Amino acid sequence: MTRLVALDPARHHAVHVDPVAGAAVRQFCQIGVSEIALAAADMPLFLVKDAQTGRFNLIALFGLIEPRNLFWYNDAMQLTYLPRAASLTAFRLDAGGAAGLALDEADAAVGTRGQALFAADRTPASFLETTHDALNAVVADVAAAQTLVDGYAQQRLIRPLSLVLRHADGHEHAIGGLYGLDEDALANLDDATVVAMHRADRLAPAAVIAASHAQVERLRQLHNAAGLRAIEAFTLALAE
Incomplete structure (x- = not known):
């Protein structure tokens, strides 16, 4: 729940x-187009469908079963790169709010610890100006990622994925709603399309997104290291 x-x-x-x-x-x-290579160094990248628009969003996956970030342990974020949107979840752009922002009062980031939003005289702290600029940049970068993904959708390269986790006792847990790029379809594109995608800088991101799926294994390891119900193995493939 949010309370904006x-x-x-x-x-x-x-x-x-x-x-x-x-x-x-x-x-x-969600991540922006400039973050694809950075985020893929730590976490798998997937596409998910927006229920309202039907468009696909590009996301970085931080956890598997429990709604938590598996890179957070020993009271620190143990990763190479934290996507920018993950640290801005408490804020939205709002021209009617102080510093041009709205606050999600229900967000886990909001409380009595961390960065003060206002000085003693109730003027906006410099943190808010920095946050406004960062949020503007993230919104633009995520929009660029959306345009990139729209291109993949138009070329019919997006396919649903099946990610099934298996526990030691044989119990299986399926994670639904994930989509990826069909690598066979990419490999069979005609030469003119490949050249056009290369010039539009759409080929390299596609390769990185596909390669990032290997990071599901890292999430499995982090999950097990956290003392959660151990995941023995998983399968990730294009859905039938």
């Missing part, structure tokens, strides 16, 4: 935000 309210110094003058605390409870987040 335009940022208001009278209402929020004592509020603090801890961006890492917000990221720690996220199972996934």
